[in-house]
Amino acid sequence: MIRVSVQAEPFDAAAEIAALSGVGAAVGGLGCFIGLVRADDRPGEPPLAALVLEHYPGMSESMLREVAEQACARFPLLGCTVIHRFGRLPLGEPIVLVLAASRHRQAALDATGFLIDWLKTGAPFWKREERTDGSSRWVEARPADDHAAARWKD
Amino acid sequence: MGSVHLLYFAWLREQLGRSEERLDLPPEVDRVDRLLRWLRQRDPALDSLAGSGRAIRVAVNQRFARDGDPVRAGDEVALFPPVTGG
Secondary structure, three states, X not given: OEEEEEEXXXXXXXXXHHHHHOOOXXXXXXXXXXXXXXXXXXXXXXXXXXXXXXXXXXXXXXXXXXXXXXXXXXXXXXXXXXXXXXXXXXXXXXXXXXXXXXXXXXHHHHHHHHHHHHHHHHOOXXXXXXXXXXXXXXXXXXXHHHHHHHOOOO | OOXXXXXXXXXXXXXXOOOEEEEEOOOOXXXXXXXXXXXXXXXXXXXXXXXXXXXXEEEEOOEEEOOOOXXXXXXXXXXXXXXXXX
């Protein structure tokens, strides 16, 4: 079972875990990653107030689905869930949820890492930082994210 | 040759002051790299953004595209910065 969603509203992680756990009695482990808006204070700059996430409607959903299908092809999964939010997300708000269910822990944990690394570099979302003084700027892509995704290449 | 539907995202959209437009392509503009060159020639704002050293990515019909990939009438072509989701 693959479930992907691109949405403005919050997700219910407990309900998503329950739904994925329920795909079958064979599920023995479930990996979970939740990305949050963290305080990202820089010297001399006002504190971060929120991230504003923009996406490419249509392509964002299809790329999340593609990355989820890749995870299912690569790891022995019984299902996975990928939910990515957009819009203005204040400090502490959840941004992304990744769940992967398998018979055993290793595949579930590895697939969770694979999914989050790939969606950071392969899904069309953009973050803009909003500071408490009202100033804002677009987040630059990080080479470290490309490296994290590249380690899954065969 | 017919038109392409162009979309712009993130700082590219903000700097250009528009999120989309439809343009009729000359027949020789049939690949991603030729499209970018043509767009830069006709739009000084896009030219200076593309020349500023900040990377611009392209998707054709909602798939990431490279320089040599074809562009045809009726395509949806998106220009945007490297992605920063997750």
